Amino acid sequence: MPKTIIVIDDSQVIREQVSIVLKQAGYEVVEAEDGVEGAAAIRNNPGASLAICDVNMPKLGGLEMLETISAQGGASSLPVIMLTTEGRPDLIERARASGAKGWMVKPFKPTMLLATVKKIAGAAA
Amino acid sequence: MSSAAELVDPPTEEEVASGSRISCLVGAARSADEARVLVVDDDEEARTKVACALREVGFIVVEAANGLDALKAFQSHRPHVALLEVMTPFLDGFSTCRAMRDLPGGQDASIVMMTDSDDIESLQFGYDAGATDFLTKPVNEILLQHRMKYMLRTAEVVDQLRRSERKIAHLAYHDALTGLPNRRSLERYMDRLGTDRTAGAIFLIDLDGFKRVNDTFGHSAGDELICEVGRRVTGCFHIDIDAEDGSVLGERSAFLARLGGDEFVFVDPTVMCADAACLVAARMLAAIGDVFDLRGHEIVITASIGMALVADAHGSVEELIQRADAAMYDAKAHDRNNARFYSRALSDEARARLEMEGSLRSALAQNQLEVFYQPKIDTVTHAVTGAEALLRWRLPDGTMISPADFIPVAEETGLIIAIGRWVLEQACTQVRAWEEEPAMQGLRIAVNVSARQFREPHFVDELRELLATTGLSPGCLELEITEGTLMNDTKLAREVLSELKTLGVWLALDDFGTGYSSLGYLRRFPFDTLKVDRSFVRDVLTDEGCAAITAAVVAMAQRLHLDVVAEGVETEAQLEHLRVIGCGEVQGFLFCPAIPADEFRRWVSGRISRRETVWPRRMPAVGRNSAIPPLF
Numbered sequence: 001m002p003k004t005i006i007v008i009d010d011s012q013v014i015r016e017q018v019s020i021v022l023k024q025a026g027y028e029v030v031e032a033e034d035g036v037e038g039a040a041a042i043r044n045n046p047g048a049s050l051a052i053c054d055v056n057m058p059k060l061g062g063l064e065m066l067e068t069i070s071a072q073g074g075a076s077s078l079p080v081i082m083l084t085t086e087g088r089p090d091l092i093e094r095a096r097a098s099g100a101k102g103w104m105v106k107p108f109k110p111t112m113l114l115a116t117v118k119k120i121a122g123a124a125a
Numbered sequence: 126m127s128s129a130a131e132l133v134d135p136p137t138e139e140e141v142a143s144g145s146r147i148s149c150l151v152g153a154a155r156s157a158d159e160a161r162v163l164v165v166d167d168d169e170e171a172r173t174k175v176a177c178a179l180r181e182v183g184f185i186v187v188e189a190a191n192g193l194d195a196l197k198a199f200q201s202h203r204p205h206v207a208l209l210e211v212m213t214p215f216l217d218g219f220s221t222c223r224a225m226r227d228l229p230g231g232q233d234a235s236i237v238m239m240t241d242s243d244d245i246e247s248l249q250f251g252y253d254a255g256a257t258d259f260l261t262k263p264v265n266e267i268l269l270q271h272r273m274k275y276m277l278r279t280a281e282v283v284d285q286l287r288r289s290e291r292k293i294a295h296l297a298y299h300d301a302l303t304g305l306p307n308r309r310s311l312e313r314y315m316d317r318l319g320t321d322r323t324a325g326a327i328f329l330i331d332l333d334g335f336k337r338v339n340d341t342f343g344h345s346a347g348d349e350l351i352c353e354v355g356r357r358v359t360g361c362f363h364i365d366i367d368a369e370d371g372s373v374l375g376e377r378s379a380f381l382a383r384l385g386g387d388e389f390v391f392v393d394p395t396v397m398c399a400d401a402a403c404l405v406a407a408r409m410l411a412a413i414g415d416v417f418d419l420r421g422h423e424i425v426i427t428a429s430i431g432m433a434l435v436a437d438a439h440g441s442v443e444e445l446i447q448r449a450d451a452a453m454y455d456a457k458a459h460d461r462n463n464a465r466f467y468s469r470a471l472s473d474e475a476r477a478r479l480e481m482e483g484s485l486r487s488a489l490a491q492n493q494l495e496v497f498y499q500p501k502i503d504t505v506t507h508a509v510t511g512a513e514a515l516l517r518w519r520l521p522d523g524t525m526i527s528p529a530d531f532i533p534v535a536e537e538t539g540l541i542i543a544i545g546r547w548v549l550e551q552a553c554t555q556v557r558a559w560e561e562e563p564a565m566q567g568l569r570i571a572v573n574v575s576a577r578q579f580r581e582p583h584f585v586d587e588l589r590e591l592l593a594t595t596g597l598s599p600g601c602l603e604l605e606i607t608e609g610t611l612m613n614d615t616k617l618a619r620e621v622l623s624e625l626k627t628l629g630v631w632l633a634l635d636d637f638g639t640g641y642s643s644l645g646y647l648r649r650f651p652f653d654t655l656k657v658d659r660s661f662v663r664d665v666l667t668d669e670g671c672a673a674i675t676a677a678v679v680a681m682a683q684r685l686h687l688d689v690v691a692e693g694v695e696t697e698a699q700l701e702h703l704r705v706i707g708c709g710e711v712q713g714f715l716f717c718p719a720i721p722a723d724e725f726r727r728w729v730s731g732r733i734s735r736r737e738t739v740w741p742r743r744m745p746a747v748g749r750n751s752a753i754p755p756l757f
Contacts, residue, residue, distance in 0.1 A: 087224025089193060089200065089228075096193065104220050109247070109250045112219065
């Protein structure tokens with residue numbers, strides 16, 4: 001069974017770009033538009049292998065979502081990498097403290113994204 | 126700002142945070158041992174190899190094992206070069222590169238990506254992410270050492286250019302003497318601040334009597350004082366200025382600019398009302414008013430401040446500054462060392478005054494000024510004894526401007542000195558010409574001398590020369606001087622008056638009774654004539670007080686052997702009254718208003734043909750009053 005990756009980004013273009021790369025590599029993709037949807041997707045997909053999450057999003061930002069999940073103690077086994085235009089060290093530090101496994105600054109390089117995903121989630125199938 | 130070349134130690138955290146030293150660091154002339162390199166690789170062995178190779182040739186090396194630590198190290202060490210491994214954990218090399226470029230000073234550093242030799246695809250992506258160059262792994266140490274040295278030399282040239290650009294930008298927006306923002310900077314600040322806001326006040330600060338400091342202690346001392354004033358005002362408030370281009374960091378931060386000379390503009394964007402503005406102004410006045418130690422001299426200088434609220438200016442920066450300017454002049458006019466608020470009336474007045482000043486300057490150049498003559502008449506014989514020369518201003522369209530309107534402006538601007546000189550020349554030349562005509566002989570012309578003219582250092586010398594060049598007999602000239610002129614500096618007044626007396630001209634005390642009217646003046650100063658002001662003459666028949674004062678003044682003048690001339694005589698009854706109490710001469714509409722020279726000549730000739738003769742008075746005796754025993 002292929003591994004599932006949750007892609008959380010308010011930009012449809014980014015979600016599509018990421019999905020194409022992941023699907024070509026054989027992953028299943030679940031998309032979410034903001035932190036609230038993202039948290040729900042994580043809850044509803046307990047078998048997912050990884051979440052790729054934006055930082056600045058409406059309703060609930062990526063860092064806040066991460067912190068909420070980490071505070072609740074749930075889904076802590078799901079690795080999360082942040083994919084964002086932000087590069088401020090204090091934000092990166094916050095993500096790491098909340099358990100994020102990586103941070104990538106957009107625009108992303110598909111091979112780099114895949115290499116990171118494979119390193120954390122393992123191969124697609 | 127400190128000089129860039131002196132900096133060798135790493136910047137403090139504070140400096141890093143403010144970004145104040147980055148340009149200095151990267152711009153400094155440096156050798157390899159002053160250059161810092163950040164090496165980022167999670168492979169400790171590879172990292173150490175690179176670090177050692179660089180240390181070997183003198184570089185200061187900082188190491189980091191991942192992207193996040195690399196960013197932190199960049200913030201605290203400000204490296205000139207960062208060597209980034211592409212595949213670093215948590216934050217990859219490309220991401221690190223992008224984030225690094227966004228850090229303060231990140232645009233100034235050289236960033237070199239270390240990648241595997243076959244990773245061609247990464248090159249374009251890395252350049253897009255902001256990489257300066259690439260090194261392929263495994264890194265050749267010799268190549269690395271030389272590449273880094275070469276890169277630093279190249280970077281230095283670029284940095285010098287960048288530094289020059291910044292310096293030029295700084296100069297364009299800053300005052301060279303104080304380092305404060307200049308007028309351009311103020312305009313930009315105001316544009317950014319916006320004038321469609323409810324808060325904010327502008328303060329125009331002008332030092333009082335600064336010229337005197339320059340004159341007394343020299344210009345370099347004056348410059349020192351200006352700098353100190355700038356520091357004091359800056360010290361009073363939280364003023365945030367970005368070191369590079371004078372742009373303001375905080376929306377709520379105050380702003381101080383030097384417009385030039387001794388003029389500063391302070392803007393406080395948080396002031397909500399006039400009362401708050403007054404408190405701010407009071408703080409500035411107190412700071413400026415403290416004793417200065419100017420090269421061992423303790424001096425105190427005050428300032429006048431004009432204030433205007435942003436909310437009142439209806440969105441125009443220009444109007445805002447004009448308002449503060451008008452208010453500042455108002456403050457100057459009121460004892461100085463104070464702050465004034467703009468008001469509409471003030472602006473109209475200031476504008477009118479400014480326009481008047483401009484036209485008055487051209488009036489003198491374009492011969493719009495004229496000297497009129499008003500005859501003085503002997504109360505007993507009705508003979509013409511002389512005339513008072515009076516200045517008139519006729520615009521090209523024929524309109525006459527009242528002396529009451531333009532004389533104060535001339536006084537304030539100092540134009541009165543040139544104008545007064547011109548009137549004296551005109552009058553002396555005219556009277557000299559009349560002396561050639563039998564009908565006009567023996568007339569004495571009185572000319573008003575303003576306080577400023579009187580205090581001019583060369584006033585007496587110039588008059589002596591004027592008398593010599595025109596050939597006018599000094600006894601034909603009388604100078605009318607007001608009490609106010611004498612009051613400021615009685616010692617000087619005494620000296621000038623006695624010199625004038627030595628020249629042989631007549632001296633009249635003008636407007637007697639309107640000012641402080643110290644009777645002592647009459648005794649102490651060598652006057653020949655006392656002029657009774659028109660305000661007493663007007664009410665002499667109706668007001669007992671006026672009548673009594675007039676009678677007393679005339680009696681006293683007689684006792685002192687002074688001639689008395691009453692001004693503003695309009696009726697036969699006034700004339701009769703003045704004659705009876707012993708006033709010797711009068712002038713006024715009853716006989717003739719002030720008229721142009723030609724008309725005056727005709728008027729005098731006409732009276733002579735009607736057998737009313739010119740009646741020459743006695744010549745003045747030098748020091749005539751000195752023999753009279755003091756009365757008061």
